[in-house]
Amino acid sequence: MGSKLIILLVIILGVxxxxxxxxxxxxxxxxxxKREEEIPHRDNIFNSRxxxxxxxxxxxGFIWLMIKYGFVDLGPxxxxxxxxxxxxxxxxxxxxxxxxxxxxxxxxxxAWKYVKKPGAKAFYYPxxxxxxxxxxxxxxxxxxxxxxxxxxxxxxxxxxxxxESVKIEVxxxxxxxxxxxxxxxxxxxxxxxxLTTPQNPYAIMTRANIDSALNRMMVxxxxxxxxxxxxxxxxxxxxxxxxxERNALRQELGRKERxxxxxxxxxxxxxxxxxxxxxxxxxxxxxxxxLKGQHYALSFRSKDVIxxxxxxxxxxxxxxxxxxxxxxxFQPLYSTDxxxxxxxxxxxxxxxxxxxxxxxxxxxxxxxxxxxxxEEYLNWQKAHKTYDGSDWLxxxxxxxxxxxxxxxxxxxxxxxxxxxK
Ligand SMILES: [Cu+2]
Numbered sequence: 327m328g329s330k331l332i333i334l335l336v337i338i339l340g341v342x343x344x345x346x347x348x349x350x351x352x353x354x355x356x357x358x359x360k361r362e363e364e365i366p367h368r369d370n371i372f373n374s375r376x377x378x379x380x381x382x383x384x385x386x387g388f389i390w391l392m393i394k395y396g397f398v399d400l401g402p403x404x405x406x407x408x409x410x411x412x413x414x415x416x417x418x419x420x421x422x423x424x425x426x427x428x429x430x431x432x433x434x435x436x437a438w439k440y441v442k443k444p445g446a447k448a449f450y451y452p453x454x455x456x457x458x459x460x461x462x463x464x465x466x467x468x469x470x471x472x473x474x475x476x477x478x479x480x481x482x483x484x485x486x487x488x489x490e491s492v493k494i495e496v497x498x499x500x501x502x503x504x505x506x507x508x509x510x511x512x513x514x515x516x517x518x519x520x521l522t523t524p525q526n527p528y529a530i531m532t533r534a535n536i537d538s539a540l541n542r543m544m545v546x547x548x549x550x551x552x553x554x555x556x557x558x559x560x561x562x563x564x565x566x567x568x569x570x571e572r573n574a575l576r577q578e579l580g581r582k583e584r585x586x587x588x589x590x591x592x593x594x595x596x597x598x599x600x601x602x603x604x605x606x607x608x609x610x611x612x613x614x615x616x617l618k619g620q621h622y623a624l625s626f627r628s629k630d631v632i633x634x635x636x637x638x639x640x641x642x643x644x645x646x647x648x649x650x651x652x653x654x655x656f657q658p659l660y661s662t663d664x665x666x667x668x669x670x671x672x673x674x675x676x677x678x679x680x681x682x683x684x685x686x687x688x689x690x691x692x693x694x695x696x697x698x699x700x701e702e703y704l705n706w707q708k709a710h711k712t713y714d715g716s717d718w719l720x721x722x723x724x725x726x727x728x729x730x731x732x733x734x735x736x737x738x739x740x741x742x743x744x745x746x747k
Pocket of ligand 1: 634683
């Protein structure tokens with residue numbers, strides 16, 4: 327703390343000293359009767375050399391920063407599209423760094439080389455079509471290449487996933503993540519934010535959830551007054567309420583009635599067969615577990631504010647936005663074990679983290695991600711229950727062994743596709 331204060335004082339005093347020196351210079355110039363725009367040759371030479379010195383310091387600083395902070399080792403991109411993104415990013419860096427050195431060298435070396443010499447007259451050179459052409463066409467062509475390559479990759483990444491892709495929903499909230507797997511039908515259950523209750527935090531739409539949300543509005547729930555209770559309170563002549571309290575109650579009643587009407591409309595139009603979509607979904611709160619080689623179609627949803635789902639090793643990032651669903655599809659190429667081996671790091675884990683400052687505990691908003699080999703993945707699946715409480719792999723006793731062997735074979739084929747690449 328003390329040393330910081332001293333440094334600050336030195337800087338302030340230094341600035342003051344320079345200001346005073348400039349002032350002294352101005353005053354002596356006035357005394358000797360020199361005009362301000364007449365700059366001595368000596369000063370021009372000094373300035374031109376400073377230009378050169380500045381260029382060298384800029385380059386040394388740039389190279390040092392690049393070496394120190396420029397290379398964050400995330401290991402190889404762990405998805406198919408991620409390798410394209412890395413290639414594009416490197417191409418952009420090569421172009422940018424080359425142009426940075428070229429333009430800055432021209433700028434500072436010219437300033438030094440063509441310093442004003444006594445008696446020399448400036449050459450009048452107003453226009454050159456050829457030059458204009460060159461410095462318009464070349465950057466335009468380079469930009470066009472970058473943009474076309476970028477668009478092609480981006481379109482590849484963001485086109486709708488095929489039916490073979492496994493659908494998973496990633497639900498974000500302050501401050502955490504929840505994964506919802508689409509289950510054996512590979513179809514996610516519907517949802518509607520109006521169904522959010524403490525018992526249904528992910529607002530999943532089923533007949534039972536609609537009924538309970540509606541009941542919560544009408545009758546109330548612990549700590550929550552329902553419409554009926556509020557109406558009774560307002561209409562009971564024996565209860566005398568202060569004006570403010572009465573107005574507040576009326577407002578709450580209006581809000582709850584509107585919500586109840588929405589829920590009633592939902593209930594009237596709801597098709598009960600949609601329950602099945604939700605009932606075989608699997609909700610996993612602590613981690614996102616994926617099968618190596620499988621194509622995934624992730625959809626993202628947010629409960630409160632905008633978050634950003636960032637999987638650095640997959641080169642995947644997508645905003646999660648309240649009120650809309652965003653998507654990203656990818657195919658993990660390396661299992662967690664593969665990556666441990668590749669990076670020679672026994673502690674390696676994939677991670678999902680929030681990449682948008684979303685509140686006080688933003689920095690804690692992380693979820694572990696695992697990419698498993700076929701057998702491990704099957705075992706993990708076996709240990710999980712669906713939304714309605716049955717087993718994820720809900721096979722009858724007699725055909726269980728056969729069906730599981732079938733699944734394992736399927737997973738092995740999926741994982742093997744990657745190994746061949
Ligand atoms: Cu967040």
